Amino acid sequence: MQITAQTVKELRERTGAGMMECKKALTENAGDIDTAAEWLRKQGLAKADKKASRVAAEGRIAMAQHAGKAVLVEINSETDFVAKDDNFVAFCSAVAQAALKSDAGDIEALKAVRLGNGESVEEARAAVIAKVGENVQVRRLARSDSAHTVAAYVHGARIGVLVELKGGSEELARGIAMHVAAMNPPYNKASDVPAAFVAKEKEIELAKMAEKDKSKPAAILEKIISGKIAKIVNENTLYGQPYVLNTEQTVEAALKAAG
Structure with missing residues (x-):
């Protein structure tokens, strides 16, 4: 015909x-x-x-947020070119919105969630692959469902942050999320820093001072080293870092000021 x-x-x-x-x-x-x-x-x-066997290492992180719920979804493509394709971007946004509305706690559960057009995430993924000609994988899901203040933030397309605050405002939560995206602190506060990390840093500082300051009394050396270690710990903790939106105060001070 x-x-x-x-x-x-x-x-x-x-x-x-x-x-x-x-x-x-x-x-x-x-x-x-x-x-x-x-x-x-x-x-x-x-x-x-x-x-399916082709490496998908590019892509983007999509976010969705409403009230006390927020999600981040990482979806990968093979190339940065496809990561910017309208079909791929729309798919990422639709998956994030579907994840937010669902109770899916992991990727396997998310694959079965229905999008607005009635397709499952997995069916829509296959359709996107047919359109863009590359392997596409829904790789990671992070979510926060709470009665607390939450914020989701994506910097560019490859760095995503979820923050949950007890108290404070959404504006502050977003600010903290922006800080984490910029500074990537490995620890939350000083008490979270492993003793082994502190011991190693102390060993390094002692070695650096061994020749230069060997004439100083042990008590003075210990005080100097303690100050240096405290500085290193602050640099590696969220609470101790200068807040990127107001470098005159630390993140801890910003949190305390907001209650």
């Missing part, structure tokens, strides 16, 4: 597949648009399976 340009156009608009793929789908299915759309969907799943 004859496949008209209008029919091909209609199938393209419905599925997002290429013109030649749509024409082939219609030819294979006697011009029936519904059957052709289902055929393309199955082809997409087959392509997804074939591309």
Whole structure:
């Protein structure tokens, strides 16, 4: 039967597949648009399976937030070019919104969640692979569901932060999230810093001072080293770092000021 340009156009608009793929789908299915759309969907799943072993190391982090809930979802592509593709970006945004509305606590649960168009996340992923021609993987999910103040923040497309505060405001939570994105503190506060880390830093400082300050009394050396270690600990803790939105105070001081 004859496949008209209008029919091909209609199938393209419905599925997002290429013109030649749509024409082939219609030819294979006697011009029936519904059957052709289902055929393309199955082809997409087959392509997804074939591309599953290819490394997907680029991509983006998408966020969604409402009231006391916030989520971050990492979705990977093979290239940075596809990470900026409109189809990929829209998929990431839709998955984040679906994750927020669901109770999914891990990636396997998230794959079964339905998007606004009725497709599951896994079905939509296969469709995106068919469109962009690369392996796409939903890699990580982080969420916070609480009665406390939460904030999700994404810097660029590759750094995502979730913050939960007991008290404070959403503005402060977002500010702290921005700070974490910028400074990446490995520890929350001084009491979280491992003793082994402190001991190693002390050993390094002692070695540095062994020759230069060997004439100073032991008590003075100990005081100097204690000051240096305290500075190093502050540099490696969220509470001890100068707050990026107001470097005149530490993050701890900003939190205390906000109650």
